[in-house]
Amino acid sequence: MIAALILFTLILLLLLRVPVAFTLGGLGLALLVIGGFSPIMVPQSLYSTMDSFELLAVPMFLLMSNILLKGGIGRDLFAAVQSWLGHWPGGLGVAAIVSCAIFAAISGSSVATAATIGNVAIHEMTSRGYARPFVLGLVAAGGTLGILIPPSIPLIIFGIVTEESIVQLFLAGIGPGLFLAAMFVLFSILYAWFGKSYQPMPKASWAERRSASILALPTVLLAAIVIGGIYAGWFTPSESAGIGFTVSLIIVYSMKRMTWEKLQEAVMSSMKTTVTIFLIVAGAKIFGKAITLYRIPQDISLLITSNISEPAIFILIVCIVLLIMGFFLEALSMLLIMVPVLYPSLEGMGIDPIWFGILFVVMIEAALITPPVGLNLFVIQAVARAPLSDVVRGVWPFILIMLGTVVILWLVPDLAMFIPYKLDGFLKGLSLFS
């Protein structure tokens, strides 16, 4: 009963356009006061939330990708990939997706990924006769790879909220991320094969390929160091991000792509994104503390485990709820509201929290491109200066592909779990044979 009332108030406040951070923080504060708990927990939570070295990974990764962005890395990347894959059927679409996947390995945000690749790919593709809705949908969906392929801001936040290992979460994101990218690529090829409305690109010469690849090489190497370093256990995600930030500075300055103004823009834009996200994280912490004092997550967990015996049904319900919430709520807010409530139920259901985190992020990806509210739709709309209806028309096949991926993730959990848990053993097994 209390839970329903809280939920109702939460939705009401959000619809009244109270910012998510203050909806959560304010509601948490009200619950504390009503329940007779001291509001001193508010400043305490504000303080303890930010007193976290893990959380530092977020501004560091943002700085890194924004600096590379301002250095025009997106263009280099797309040009290089295009020189290799552009002549395939649907080659520009393939190149756009592969560029998104590579950029996703240096960026933890889907918005940045969509905007970067969208900026360079949309014009190129439409001028070659690709249908506009397809192009817009493709880039909007490709951008969401940014949060599945590590680094990923939602996975960092998921790890902090649940106290699960961010490293394991990152590694578990690689398999499904590559799978999803492969499905998008396949769809582009099939689309072009049957559509035939586009002009194929001429095959690039080896000289062109070499010169384009050299420009993109530093970025690809950086991505390899950042993710490889985390995998090998050389650095924690935050340290890796810090190193990535410094190296990205060195890259853009040595390529003479940076000016003081651009650096200032990159630094400011990283700060804005960081602070908007972190205020929501802090608000969610207060809210989370308050509902825990009311024992709501425990009650919900009890309710779930005593009524639902099948994990499959639990997952199905979670996915449906996320799909509905995704229609109007932004991705991170969804995560911060839902995860603390659902997390206690996972153990009783026998569901691996790392696997659940990946499933959650794939659902968030879908939320990013489901109308009416999907951040990536807005981004692509703005980048392409196209009507929203065009983007929406092009995006639905990709939503279906994502939901299909969720099903596959359920049937084949190893898609996510192989790299973090089994790859080491597999490699050792290989070396025994040789």
Next chain:
Amino acid sequence: MIKFIDRLTNRTGLLSAWMFFVIGMMVTYEVVMRKVFNAPTVWADEMARFFQIWAVYLASAYVLKNRQLITVELFSDALHKRTGRLFDFFTLAIIGVFCCVAIWYGSAIVYESIEQGRHTSTMLGVPKWMTETAIPLAFLLLLAQTIVEVVRLAKGGPGASLSGASDVEAIEE
């Protein structure tokens, strides 16, 4: 007065942005010292967190002023202008109350820490109040900015409305 607070908010936003930059330098320095020279620092980890607390909350006023707070814009376009303004007042009231709580109880924590001489339990042993002050101070600035926004909203005019957040601004290349 309004101009002064606006300017102060912009300056602290800039300051906070460069604080994140400095954090990046600290983290890199620490990793290089530890991995390459095998001489880890005692200060980098703690200072990085110290800066993070200050940077995030100091910039909250900037984020409000520049309409960066994330909201659910489900039917903003369909809203009547006057209703929208009412909603904005309501939001500012909530932010204002929240600020007051953070300032009041935040100061109490700072006061207690000074009185009891609390330190962090690390090698560095930084006095606690040096980070805890961030909360009341930053929310004081946010409160001031909230009041400025209330005045601006009451006066009306372009740019007064809280919505029309610029998702786009963060993306321009």
